[in-house]
Amino acid sequence: MGTESKRQQRFAGVIQQDLAEMFQREGKSWAxxxxxxxxxxxxxxxxxxxxxxxxxxxxxxxKADIDHIRTKTNEIRYKLGGRIKNQARIVPQLEFFLDDTNEYVEHMDKIFEEISKEPRQPEE
Incomplete structure (x- = not known):
């Protein structure tokens, strides 16, 4: 996928903000x-x-939480539709993915920590 247009970015921002508020309020029931x-x-x-x-x-x-949220996709999309109805003609289909960036960063930190603990070899 190439670069996103301003329109795509703006629409994605609206969806991100509304979904963030929804997950903050109702996320406890989903996960x-x-x-x-x-x-x-x-x-x-x-x-x-x-x-x-x-x-x-x-x-x-x-992983179990994201699977449970995927089963609630229609409910979440319906609620999102109520929020963005004045800003969009259609409510997009939602696809949920697990963002494992934090786990990746933690994993890399551990690797670097292990490397820094290893004794250095003298250069010849």
Missing amino acids: PGAFITVTKVRVTPDLSIARVFLSFLNTNTA
Whole structure:
């Protein structure tokens, strides 16, 4: 996928903000105990599909939580439609993905920590 148009970026921003508010208010019923963050939203050029990346904090069951949220996609889309009805002609289909950037960063930090603990070899 190439660069996004201003229109796509603006629409993605609207969706991200509204979904973030929804997850803040109702996320506990969709993923109990987890703190859900909408990290990124990417919209197709025709604005018909929104790919939503979610990050989960305070949970060890992120994969199960994202699967549960995927089962609630129609409910979430309906609620989103009520929020953006004055700003969009259509409510895009929602696709939810797990944003594992935090886990990747933690993993890389551990690797660098291990490397820094290893004794240095003298240069010849």
